[in-house]
Amino acid sequence: MIWYKLYFTFIGLYFSVVQLSYFLLLQLNVSSTYITYMVVVIAWMIGIIVGLWWTKLSTLAASVLSGVAYYLVFLLVSVSPLSMWTLFFASFGVLISGIWAGHFFVAYFSKMQQADILFFHENNGFLLGILFTIFGFSMHGNNFLLWGPLYCAILLISTQVIMKTYVPQE
Amino acid sequence: MNERINFFWFSNYLALVSKTHCILVLVGISLSILQFILIRDFVAILYGEEITIAIVSAAFFVGISIGYLISRKLSQLNFERLFIGSLFLHLTFPFSYRYLAAWISQLPYSGILLIFWLLLFACLFTAVFAIFLPRLVHGKIESKQQNKSKEVQEFRLKLFYTLELVGFILGFFIIISSWNKSLDYLLPIYWFLLLILLLLVTRNYKISAVFFIIACVAISFLTQTDKLSTAALYKYKHKYKLKVEVLHSVNSAYQKIEVIKVGKFAKFLYLNGLRNLDSRKLEYLNYYIAKLPAIILEPKKVLIIGNGTLSSVERIQLFSDKIVSVELDQGVLDAGILHYVDIKKLRNIKKWTLFVEDGKYYLANTKEKYDLIIMDVPAPLTIQVAYLHSVEFYKLVKKRLTANGVLSVQIAGKIRANNAMPAQIVKTLSQVFPKILVITSQRAGRSFAYSSKKMPFTINEIKNTVSHFESEQLKIILPNKIKNFVSKARIISKDNMNIILRYGWYRLKSRYFK
Incomplete structure (x- = not known):
């Protein structure tokens, strides 16, 4: 159980880092107006809703899509900075990344059957992610936006591997 | 008979389902509005550096975590008690937490007490909304209709979480409608939504009526309580x-x-x-950041980034042919128009144009070149503003300057050798501009940097111009002496914004944890 809790925390951390990184990425490379904030929040939430209902999507596909979408948006705004049209494509990227956040709850609820535990640990991770991103970005700026989500994804995959290898009964 | 029973059961179920749906949408809207009110107010109370914003946001999420943690452990009776109590406490917005913060700030160890105050209020107000989702998914609230089968619970999770998120998005639009308005617009809407929620959850008309009456009284005094509690805080x-x-x-x-x-x-x-x-220093600030370079340069085109109060426009209109102001925040413009400038006079300045836009976006997308660019933005205490003091931003500015063009920046304090903020800003400027001249004015209470590809203006030009305004207390640092002041200072860039953390932490520590 402890590994699951840890995993849920890390997944919350990942979602938080990706969502906030999107926000900072677009704020610095597209525009600081409220439209950027709106796009990130609303697209992420729509992504969660899509993820909740897209039952045929596998966890692996959802997670890969999430990461790939983020780095494609990173590439897009780096190649064409301060262009408003990139925000349109970025909103799709945010939405796709958000799908995993919705899919995760359904996938693990069917295993755990405890919504409170699921939400509690994911939310704790999200909280840590806020602090981690603010501190990480302040210290490393753009490098954090490049590597932060990747490190969190590696942390997640490592936890998953450990869970599968050493605690298969959980 | 069977059909009648089935129809009765179905209509009851439908009523129950629609009620639950409404509750979850309302919970989503409430969380959205609550997050906005609390984070904005608490950040303003604790002073809005990035580090404070992070701490306040974290406290909001702590409240949500606590809600999830206790969601299934509470009995229905205790849940309803907590819910009713919390909702009534919402009627004490915004004066309760403001007066308490004002009182705490008078006490010894106020830093620790304020952190406790922040967490307490975040838990009292936020946790209660987080309780709903897990309880409803597991059928705890509607105990008569409990269905513990795996499929039903999974379906509930999908549907209920979707509804809460839809509510959150709806709440977002209500918030948008409240921008640039005072709390007496948003709070009555919020209280009305809480009243419906109270009615739906408790089905207790008496309690709901009491809530309604108190809310009506609170609304009638809201403008006064909002202003008085803010005044007490200040x-x-x-x-x-x-x-x-x-x-x-x-x-x-x-x-x-x-x-x-x-x-x-x-x-x-x-x-x-x-x-x-500070209105008493506004004249000096505008003189050094705008009027002084405008008098010497007599620029054809001037771009002002920031300066939301618009107070520098009037000062430079006599010396330039075209003035463009770019300000991001309509709210600051409104405050400036109401309290700092005469809008009739401004409207008569035909050579002046205002864009409500992000400064960096404007610079990247305009084809115009300017003889003078004035950067009147706050100190780099948040990520958004720190970027406006970064190497990358100054490079954008340089591209939009004419060959003899000058960038005028107020550097958030008086420059001293390698001091935290002013020296870092000047060091960053020195990475982009070959010539920088810094003036420190005692009257303005800060230093100003003038950067250019060539020497911006001579020391005599400055002395002759300033002599009528402030001469004895003025300190001028020439480009060849700048190195002595910034040798150990760090550069602000997209890859290094640790000024936000270092300075934010320093201010937080000195303010609350002496």
């Missing part, structure tokens, strides 16, 4: 000895904007609780 937490009056208090799309009158004459502009402008 008097005791900001430690003003003279009479404090709140002239303006709104939430814009970006920050809380307040104009505070202290004593008979001083008008301060506060952004997220941080003092941005």
